[in-house]
Amino acid sequence: AQSVTQPDIHITVSEGASLELRxxxxxxxxxxxxxxxxxxxxxxxxxxKYFSGDTLVQGIKxxxxxxxxxxxxxxLRKPSVHWSDAAEYFCAVVAxxxxxxxxxxxGTTLSVSS
Amino acid sequence: DTGVSQNPRHKITKRxxxxxxxxxxxxxxxxxxxxxxxxxxxxxxxxxxxxxAQLEKSRLLSDRFSAERPxxxxxxxxxxxxxxxxxxxxxxxxxxxxxxxxxGQGTRLTVV
Numbered sequence: 001a002q003s004v005t006q007p008d009i010h011i012t013v014s015e016g017a018s019l020e021l022r023x024x025x026x027x028x029x030x031x032x033x034x035x036x037x038x039x040x041x042x043x044x045x046x047x048x049k050y051f052s053g054d055t056l057v058q059g060i061k062x063x064x065x066x067x068x069x070x071x072x073x074x075x076l077r078k079p080s081v082h083w084s085d086a087a088e089y090f091c092a093v094v095a096x097x098x099x100x101x102x103x104x105x106x107g108t109t110l111s112v113s114s
Numbered sequence: 115d116t117g118v119s120q121n122p123r124h125k126i127t128k129r130x131x132x133x134x135x136x137x138x139x140x141x142x143x144x145x146x147x148x149x150x151x152x153x154x155x156x157x158x159x160x161x162x163x164x165x166x167a168q169l170e171k172s173r174l175l176s177d178r179f180s181a182e183r184p185x186x187x188x189x190x191x192x193x194x195x196x197x198x199x200x201x202x203x204x205x206x207x208x209x210x211x212x213x214x215x216x217x218g219q220g221t222r223l224t225v226v
Contacts, residue, residue: 004156034214043118044157044205044217090156100170101147102207102215104156 002027004091006105013081014113021076021108023091032094033074034102035065039087047089050074061085086112118218120206126224127196134192135221139208146189147215148181149205150174157205163189196225 003026013019025031035047048059055067065076074091088109092102119138127133139146144165149157160179162170165186175181178196183189193200203222207215 036217041219043219044207046214046216049214092156100162101159101172102149102157103159106154106156 002093002103004093004103004105006089006091006108008108009106010109010111012111012113015083016080019076019078019081019085019110021089021091021110023074023076023105024072025074025091025093026072027093031074033065033067034092034094035059035063035074035076036090036092036104037061037087038090038107044090047076081110081112083112083114086110118206118208118216120204120218120221122221123219124222124224126226129198129225130195132192132194133196133223134190135204135206135223137189137191137206137208137218139188139206140210140216143208143210143216144186145209145211145215146183147207147209148189148191149207151203151205151220152201160191193223196223198225201225 005024007022033050036044037047038044047063048057048065050057050067058064063078067074088107090107091105121136146163148160151157159172160175161181163183166183178194181191201224203220205220207217209215
């Protein structure tokens with residue numbers, strides 16, 4: 001069965017420092033991969049997505065993610081974190097080539113210290 | 115484009131009562147999804163519509179849950195005989211293709 005693992009439940013980084021959030025997936029075929037962000041009281045917002053092609057994808061708010069098939073990973077990165085980036089981040093994969101439901105990881109909570 | 119709209123935003127109900135939530139997707143989106151999210155967890159898939167057809171249901175969707183999408187526009191999710199374990203955030207999302215779904219702000223259900 002398809003699954004997504006986010007190994008880090010909670011991460012704290014200093015404002016201005018770089019960030020990397022880990023995501024590993026289990027899926028036999030070519031995955032469609034996504035990162036979403038959820039701020040308190042807000043809905044899930046799509047940061048970026050990977051379907052095929054260039055393995056480094058750029059998203060909104062200065063985020064990027066790199067797909068590494070050999071490691072079954074799709075880690076999210078940002079070179080310089082801002083206090084407003086504090087939120088919960090979810091990695092997700094589409095369940096099948098038919099393209100239906102997203103399967104989400106359990107999320108990583110990001111705290112930003114000043 | 116006003117985004118995905120969900121109503122109500124909050125619902126408190128007594129155990130055993132029925133509740134119904136509404137989702138209005140982005141107008142040009144033919145795909146609509148319902149998810150459930152509990153504290154500390156990622157969203158869990160419940161069901162999926164393409165236009166008015168309900169194409170997929172999770173095993174999480176017990177017999178007490180029913181969803182409809184008449185005319186392929188808005189959707190409703192009904193929970194009958196609510197239980198305390200139904201307390202969660204119910205999220206609706208829509209998309210036009212496989213390119214990433216847009217989520218509403220959710221309906222928070224509390225069963226007392």
